[in-house]
Amino acid sequence: xxxxxxxxxxxxxxxxxxxxxxxxxxxxxxxxxxxxxxxxxxxxxxxxxxxxxxxxxxxxxxxxxxxxxxxxxxxxxxxxxxxxxxxxxxxxxxxxxxxxxxxxxxxxxxxxxxxxxxxxxxxxxxxxxxxxxxxxxxxxxxxxxxxxxxxxxxxxxxxxxxxxxxxxxxxxxxxxxxxxxxxxxxxxxxxxxxxxxxxxxxxxxxxxxxxxxxxxxxxxxxxxxxxxxxxxxxxxxxxxxxxxxxxxxxxxxxxxxxxxxxxxxxxxxxxxxxxxxxxxxxxxxxxxxxxxxxxxxxxxxxxxxxxxxxxxxxxxxxxxxxxxxxxxxxxxxxxxxxxxxxxxxxxxxxxxxxxxxxxxxxxxxxxxxxxxxxxxxxxxxxxxxxxxxxxxxxxxxxxxxxxxxxxxxxxxxxxxxxxxxxxxxxxxxxxxxxxxxxxxxxxxxxxxxxxxxxxxxxxxxxxxxxxxxxxxxxxxxxxxxxxxxxxxxxxxxxxxxxxxxxxxxxxxxxxxxxxxxxxxxxxxxxxxxxxxxxxxxxxxxxxxxxxxxxxxxxxxxxxxxxxxxxxxxxxxxxxxxxxxxxxxxxxxxxxxxxxxxxxxxxxxxxxxxxxxxxxxxxxxxxxxxxxxxxxxxxxxxxxxxxxxxxxxxxxxxxxxxxxxxxxxxxxxxxxxxxxxxxxxxxxxxxxxxxxxxxxxxxxxxxxxxxxxxxxxxxxxxxxxxxxxxxxxxxxxxxxxxxxxxxxxxxxxxxxxxxxxxxxxxxxxxxxxxxxxxxxxxxxxxxxxxxxxxxxxxxxxxxxxxxxxxxxxxxxxxxxxxxxxxxxxxxxxxxxxxxxxxxxxxxxxxxxxxxxxxxxxxxxxxxxxxxxxxxxxxxxxxxxxxxxxxxxxxxxxxxxxxxxxxxxxxxxxxxxxxxxxxxxxxxx
Ligand code: SF4
Numbered sequence: 035x036x037x038x039x040x041x042x043x044x045x046x047x048x049x050x051x052x053x054x055x056x057x058x059x060x061x062x063x064x065x066x067x068x069x070x071x072x073x074x075x076x077x078x079x080x081x082x083x084x085x086x087x088x089x090x091x092x093x094x095x096x097x098x099x100x101x102x103x104x105x106x107x108x109x110x111x112x113x114x115x116x117x118x119x120x121x122x123x124x125x126x127x128x129x130x131x132x133x134x135x136x137x138x139x140x141x142x143x144x145x146x147x148x149x150x151x152x153x154x155x156x157x158x159x160x161x162x163x164x165x166x167x168x169x170x171x172x173x174x175x176x177x178x179x180x181x182x183x184x185x186x187x188x189x190x191x192x193x194x195x196x197x198x199x200x201x202x203x204x205x206x207x208x209x210x211x212x213x214x215x216x217x218x219x220x221x222x223x224x225x226x227x228x229x230x231x232x233x234x235x236x237x238x239x240x241x242x243x244x245x246x247x248x249x250x251x252x253x254x255x256x257x258x259x260x261x262x263x264x265x266x267x268x269x270x271x272x273x274x275x276x277x278x279x280x281x282x283x284x285x286x287x288x289x290x291x292x293x294x295x296x297x298x299x300x301x302x303x304x305x306x307x308x309x310x311x312x313x314x315x316x317x318x319x320x321x322x323x324x325x326x327x328x329x330x331x332x333x334x335x336x337x338x339x340x341x342x343x344x345x346x347x348x349x350x351x352x353x354x355x356x357x358x359x360x361x362x363x364x365x366x367x368x369x370x371x372x373x374x375x376x377x378x379x380x381x382x383x384x385x386x387x388x389x390x391x392x393x394x395x396x397x398x399x400x401x402x403x404x405x406x407x408x409x410x411x412x413x414x415x416x417x418x419x420x421x422x423x424x425x426x427x428x429x430x431x432x433x434x435x436x437x438x439x440x441x442x443x444x445x446x447x448x449x450x451x452x453x454x455x456x457x458x459x460x461x462x463x464x465x466x467x468x469x470x471x472x473x474x475x476x477x478x479x480x481x482x483x484x485x486x487x488x489x490x491x492x493x494x495x496x497x498x499x500x501x502x503x504x505x506x507x508x509x510x511x512x513x514x515x516x517x518x519x520x521x522x523x524x525x526x527x528x529x530x531x532x533x534x535x536x537x538x539x540x541x542x543x544x545x546x547x548x549x550x551x552x553x554x555x556x557x558x559x560x561x562x563x564x565x566x567x568x569x570x571x572x573x574x575x576x577x578x579x580x581x582x583x584x585x586x587x588x589x590x591x592x593x594x595x596x597x598x599x600x601x602x603x604x605x606x607x608x609x610x611x612x613x614x615x616x617x618x619x620x621x622x623x624x625x626x627x628x629x630x631x632x633x634x635x636x637x638x639x640x641x642x643x644x645x646x647x648x649x650x651x652x653x654x655x656x657x658x659x660x661x662x663x664x665x666x667x668x669x670x671x672x673x674x675x676x677x678x679x680x681x682x683x684x685x686x687x688x689x690x691x692x693x694x695x696x697x698x699x700x701x702x703x704x705x706x707x708x709x710x711x712x713x714x715x716x717x718x719x720x721x722x723x724x725x726x727x728x729x730x731x732x733x734x735x736x737x738x739x740x741x742x743x744x745x746x747x748x749x750x751x752x753x754x755x756x757x758x759x760x761x762x763x764x765x766x767x768x769x770x771x772x773x774x775x776x777x778x779x780x781x782x783x784x785x786x787x788x789x790x791x792x793x794x795x796x797x798x799x800x801x802x803x804x805x806x807x808x809x810x811x812x813x814x815x816x817x818x819x820x821x822x823x824x825x826x827x828x829x830x831x832x833x834x835x836x837x838x839x840x841x842x843x844x845x846x847x848x849x850x851x852x853x854x855x856x857x858x859x860x861x862x863x864x865x866x867x868x869x870x871x872x873x874x875x876x877x878x879x880x881x882x883x884x885x886x887x888x889x890x891x892x893x894x895x896x897x898x899x900x901x902x903x904x905x906x907x908x909x910x911x912x913x914x915x916x917x918x919x920x921x922x923x924x925x926x927x928x929x930x931x932x933x934x935x936x937x938x939x940x941x942x943x944x945x946x947x948x949x950x951x952x953x954x955x956x957x
Contacts, residue, residue, distance in 0.1 A: 041055075041509070042054075042055055042493075047379070051074035054067075055085075061089075061514065067082070077219045078219065080639045082936075083900070088650060096766055097475055102115050102488055102489060103476070103489075104487075105484065128164070138168055141433070141442050142442075143443070143449060145379070147379055149510055150387060152445070156390070157389055158396075159534070163547075167401065173379060173382040174735075175427060175452060176378040179731075180344055184375075188604070197223065197504045201227045202336075204335065205235045205322045207356075208250070208338045212245065220376070237253075238250035243255060249941055252318055256309040257308070257309055258620060259619050260310075261343060264316070265355035267306075268359055269293070269359060271316065271321075282364030288612065293358060293614040323359060339356065347725075351613070383503065393423040444469065450479035455724065455725065469483050471484035472488040472490050477645075489520040495513075496523070497510060497511055505568075507582055508581040572586040572589060622741040628741035635707065637656065640657055651787030654784045657709075661706075663706070664705075665695070668702060672746075674744075680692075682704070683743050683744075684723035690749070691710075714782060751802045753799065754856040767818075768785065774800075783797065785797075797863075806853065808831065825838050826879065835882070836854060841873060858886075860893075861892075870891065898933060903930050903931070911926055919944070
């Protein structure tokens with residue numbers, strides 16, 4: 035079988051890295067960075083570089099949706115159904131509901147991971163054919179505050195800078211972004227830029243001391259929700275010290291007087307108090323941002339931000355007040371200067387381009403503008419497109435929970451994991467008369483609520499385009515056919531749309547969906563942009579062989595790398611607009627009942643709801659098991675220890691997790707990774723507690739802050755278990771254990787191991803207020819393969835103690851379960867995980883001794899995923915290394931190879947090098 039190479043794009047974050055997929059026949063066998071792609075020049079992070087492992091046949095067979103599935107009745111299992119039957123049913127049910135209740139009784143909920151062509155078809159299907167603007171996307175949870183901020187301040191949803199500006203900036207203002215983890219390849223580029231230009235300054239604004247913040251020249255560790263105060267204070271100081279660009283303000287902007295009045299009260303001293311910062315740090319940040327600290331020539335400042343600004347009930351204000359700083363100092367439209375929102379998802383930008391939000395129309399047209407609506411209606415061949423904005427993400431599910439929306443079509447996303455206020459979301463999915471889930475993965479939390487599951491193709495299997503954070507459009511290509519009978523998302527949309535045309539003839543004046551290829555869809559999208567700010571009529575599908583930025587209007591010979599260089603903006607008077615909001619705190623401030631500010635964020639090696647990354651053991655090694663991070667003082671004050679189970683309670687729900695000390699947070703704060711849904715942890719996941727409060731302009735929910743209280747969970751009886759299993763069975767066993775979660779007060783199950791090994795590990799933890807019954811224990815044992823094989827076993831039903839252990843022929847541990855007293859887990863788990871000889875430990879295991887009879891190398895956090903290097907090994911190696919920090923880092927890389935492949939661990943390595951000096955240097 036001959037090997038093939040196919041150029042495509044990473045399906046994870048908005049950096050949009052190009053990659054080359056290696057395949058043999060129908061099997062993806064490898065992946066490497068595309069050296070010619072201008073987003074990454076060959077680099078990939080831990081997630082991108084392991085994509086091929088997620089496409090392994092045994093993984094696909096266990097987790098993919100391979101056939102259409104239908105549920106005969108709620109409570110019944112999904113059963114295979116013929117594609118045509120499934121498509122007819124979608125069309126029948128949607129048409130019937132539209133006829134009976136009107137078009138706004140249905141909703142489509144899409145994803146920033148769809149390709150632009152998918153998005154275009156579903157947007158046209160909803161707004162053109164069904165006649166509802168109830169089409170929204172999980173990008174609402176991600177970028178809509180940036181969209182609203184750009185439009186409000188600059189007149190169009192267009193990030194004005196390009197990635198080259200990272201190299202050219204003198205000051206980089208990173209706010210609300212742990213870029214080192216969330217956009218690693220761009221962070222590598224920033225590291226290179228500072229290495230080449232040591233004068234480049236990094237200001238990082240973040241309530242947590244993340245790995246990004248740890249590398250900053252100035253970390254502003256502000257209180258959550260106080261960003262607008264900080265932005266206003268920076269401008270106050272710039273005005274006070276004469277650091278603004280009066281000529282630019284006069285020539286290219288409006289509204290400055292009102293803003294100047296607004297920021298008058300926001301002195302640095304006042305802001306320091308509100309934000310919890312030092313006045314001097316605010317002053318320093320203002321001077322660096324303005325870029326005049328080295329004389330008359332203004333040095334360029336680039337700002338980079340992500341969910342820390344966007345996922346807020348004042349997200350649009352945060353965006354616009356940051357853009358104010360660029361406008362006030364003329365730091366826009368010049369090399370190295372300007373605001374750049376880092377897109378969370380791979381194609382949130384493409385979705386915005388085709389109007390894939392409830393309040394937008396194709397090609398950035400304005401839904402409120404009658405002329406724009408008429409243009410789109412003419413393009414699509416329909417009488418009109420509806421005038422009223424549709425329901426945004428949270429509103430859509432609230433409307434379903436209230437019975438107004440009766441059918442939901444969910445495409446390529448997992449709202450039962452990712453939307454806030456899961457109690458409401460799950461009520462919505464239960465109450466909805468008809469839930470269609472179009473998905474590549476059959477085991478997401480949302481799948482449990484689907485009446486119909488339509489199998490979709492995924493990365494490596496589909497064709498189309500995506501647009502990254504710098505407005506660069508790239509081709510996505512199929513390397514292999516989709517598994518089973520899965521189809522491309524746009525093609526499923528077209529198949530249903532054609533059926534709906536026959537059932538809703540009053541809406542469809544002609545055949546609206548004639549496409550047979552993604553290219554045909556893209557051509558129609560291209561034509562829709564003619565004359566708009568994102569005009570791409572100068573491009574062709576073939577021209578996208580080389581990724582191109584928009585805009586590129588017909589007749590233009592090059593794409594536009596940097597917008598607004600001439601100081602003209604796409605507003606009626608061609609001027610940018612200063613915005614002068616009052617400061618509003620978070621929607622739910624801390625109070626006596628809920629005294630902790632909890633925030634959410636990413637892990638380095640996981641992606642969103644983990645449908646794909648959660649299939650690999652190696653991607654769990656860095657982040658480990660679910661936990662809530664809190665400052666050690668906060669834990670101490672509450673008489674809590676590391677590993678104690680705590681109940682986190684918000685106004686909406688509860689979540690039980692082990693506590694983990696972290697000095698990255700301030701006291702009275704907590705952090706839970708956004709990835710932990712009910713697929714991996716008991717209950718409704720992290721979003722059981724998050725708030726549905728939204729920004730009134732962007733409708734983006736405040737996923738970054740919720741007031742909670744934290745108390746001991748009162749679940750003293752615990753299980754700690756782990757097992758090595760055949761990789762071909764491990765995902766299925768994880769599903770088996772997941773089905774038991776509801777029978778415990780706390781439960782979690784994660785993978786470990788190192789693909790492409792033939793075995794994969796499962797780590798299962800659970801707890802109850804009283805001992806589990808014997809049947810439940812036997813089921814856990816059975817899932818872990820601890821029955822029908824020789825085991826060491828101790829059980830005392832009266833005291834609720836049970837310990838079971840199995841050895842491999844070579845004397846290493848195969849599997850174990852400690853139930854009741856789990857004190858021995860601290861040494862049994864490393865024994866199994868590291869494959870250390872265990873035959874001599876059996877007696878200590880059976881007596882649940884806290885101390886092992888012989889020394890066991892303790893478990894240590896993995897730092898380097900590519901070469902599987904733990905923190906313990908790094909610290910040991912550093913003890914013997916001399917020289918300055920750069921020399922010690924290089925020596926470490928030579929000795930252990932850590933940080934020499936994808937580079938995602940470099941920030942952590944630099945921090946460890948700083949923290950661990952050799953004895954002679956410390957002395
Ligand atoms: Fe993918 Fe990583 Fe590149 Fe993001 S930075 S596109 S996750 S390889």
